Amino acid sequence: MAEKQELITRESQRPMAARSPFDEMERMMDQMFEGFFPRGWRGPAGFIRPETAAGEVRLPSVDVIERDDEVLVRAELPGVEKKDIDVSVTDSSLTIGAIPRGAEEEGEYYCCEIGAAPFARTVQLPVEVDGERAKASFRDGLLELRLPKTEHARRRAISIE
Numbered sequence: 001m002a003e004k005q006e007l008i009t010r011e012s013q014r015p016m017a018a019r020s021p022f023d024e025m026e027r028m029m030d031q032m033f034e035g036f037f038p039r040g041w042r043g044p045a046g047f048i049r050p051e052t053a054a055g056e057v058r059l060p061s062v063d064v065i066e067r068d069d070e071v072l073v074r075a076e077l078p079g080v081e082k083k084d085i086d087v088s089v090t091d092s093s094l095t096i097g098a099i100p101r102g103a104e105e106e107g108e109y110y111c112c113e114i115g116a117a118p119f120a121r122t123v124q125l126p127v128e129v130d131g132e133r134a135k136a137s138f139r140d141g142l143l144e145l146r147l148p149k150t151e152h153a154r155r156r157a158i159s160i161e
Contacts, residue, residue, distance in 0.1 A: 027059055056115075056117040057117060057118055057119070057120045058115060058117050058118070058119050058120075059119070059120070059121050060075045060076050060077055060096060060098070060119045060121050060143075061075070061076045062074065062075045062076075062096075062121065062123055064123060064125065064126065066126045066127065068154065068155050069148060069149055069154060070129075070146050070147055070148050070149060071125055071126065071127065071129055071146075071147045071149065072144070072145070072146055072147075073094055073123065073125075073143075073144070073145040073147065074142060074143065074144050074145075075096050075121070075142070075143040075145075076141060076142060076143075077096075077098045077100075077119055077138075077141055077142070077143055078100070078141045079100035079101070079102065079114070079115075079116070079141070080098040080099070080100045080101075080119070080141065081101060082138045084098055084099050084100070084101065085097070085098045085138060085143060086098070087136060087143075087145065089129060089131035089134060089147065090131070091128040091129065091131075091150070092124060092125050092127075092128055092129075093122055093123065093124050093125055094122070094123045094125060094145065094147070095120075095121070095122045095123075096119065096120070096121050096122075096123075096143065097118065097119065097120045098118065098119040098120075099118045099119075100115070100116050100117075100118070100119075101116075102114070102115075102116025125147070127149050127150075127153040128149065128150040128152070128153045129147035129148060129149055129150065129153070130147070130148045130149070130150050131147070133148045134146065134147045134148065
């Protein structure tokens with residue numbers, strides 16, 4: 001099986017969409033309401049939750065950690081295979097996209113909570129990074145990206161005279 005030659009590419013344009021300050025609150029509320037209206041549940045008059053409709057996209061949970069020489073980004077992508085992940089980076093943002101391989105079972109679902117919707121997220125980075133030297137790994141549903149800082153973005157100690 002051929003692996004992707006370049007997992008990370010450099011793009012010159014601005015990110016497609018900036019994250020709203022309300023995105024995290026919306027994600028938390030969605031998780032809270034999962035208990036009330038689980039996937040696959042239909043209420044009176046065949047009510048279907050909006051996220052079960054075609055076009056649903058999930059935001060993967062991420063950690064962004066700034067270190068002296070690099071920015072470390074970790075993203076949770078459960079149910080995804082390495083070959084189905086797309087990552088791109090600009091000087092100041094990172095975009096992650098992935099499509100899980102969900103298998104539909106025969107029969108009528110009594111309960112359906114495992115998501116098969118694609119993941120997509122653009123993250124603003126705290127400093128400029130060098131996408132040409134970036135490294136990525138993926139194991140057990142966790143994507144890890146090491147993005148070296150550009151030379152002028154690195155922290156430097158200033159000696160006091």
